């Protein structure tokens with residue numbers, strides 16, 4: 001039988017992301033999927049490939065990207081392919097942009113389609129300007145019809161880079177508007193995730209039953225506790241502010257750079273606290289936003305969490321299994337399990353100890 005049908009039996013030194021499996025490190029891949037693990041993989045045959053000194057792990061996912069920001073969708077998709085990113089979630093584009101289509105990957109592409117935001121001066125540039133509960137309900141239905149896999153709300157403006165703790169338009173949406181979008185999205189079987197910074201908007205979003213918080217700067221302990229209790233996903237996008245702090249074009253004066261450094265410090269401390277409290281941290285980079293190129297942005301976010309003191313194991317989990325679950329890809333990506341895709345990376349060390357090994361895999365299955 002040709003090797004292609006028989007499959008390929010990979011024999012690395014170790015497996016990362018295969019839990020709860022604990023047997024011998026052998027993975028049989030067939031027709032793009034993991035067909036068996038351990039003794040069963042060895043028994044079923046397939047062409048054997050020894051991988052001494054290497055660990056096999058699922059390729060990481062990026063749960064917060066913008067396909068249309070930067071040089072364009074094709075360029076972005078190619079950058080993720082090259083970087084070995086298994087799936088991305090596009091969190092909002094402008095109403096005139098064409099609905100992104102998932103080409104089957106890699107990477108798999110999930111999208112919120114058009115973001116939903118406020119009208120008037122609090123309008124957000126990546127969202128349709130809407131007003132009133134009915135408009136939000138209708139817009140959520142419309143995104144579901146277009147093929148959205150998540151509904152994205154913009155419930156605040158951006159951070160005030162000059163004043164740490166301050167947020168532009170801290171309550172851009174009413175509770176009724178958020179609630180109406182959540183109700184329609186859930187009726188359509190879709191989760192809702194919300195761009196929100198500051199306690200006011202995040203508490204309101206949590207009270208309305210949202211599934212995820214994006215950014216979530218300046219939350220305070222009560223919000224973090226509440227997110228942990230509710231099991232809400234949190235994608236804290238630390239690299240997005242670091243990218244401004246790097247200031248490659250000399251845009252900022254000294255006072256702003258100091259304020260940006262303080263914002264980064266506060267968010268880093270919050271992420272660490274979130275880990276301690278058991279918040280469902282999800283890796284997402286905000287790729288495409290200022291000074292954050294598609295592909296590499298994911299590794300910058302990973303590096304930022306590690307610098308913040310988050311344990312490598314938690315970073316690994318947030319980038320693989322938990323990211324996949326938050327994106328509706330459980331069992332498909334983010335783990336080495338029978339039936340999952342064979343989008344695996346081999347690294348000269350355990351990525352649960354050093355997730356940045358993903359930056360330079362020595363072998364990849366896709």
Ligand SMILES: [Zn+2]
Pocket residue numbers: 064065066091286289
């Ligand atoms: Zn974003």
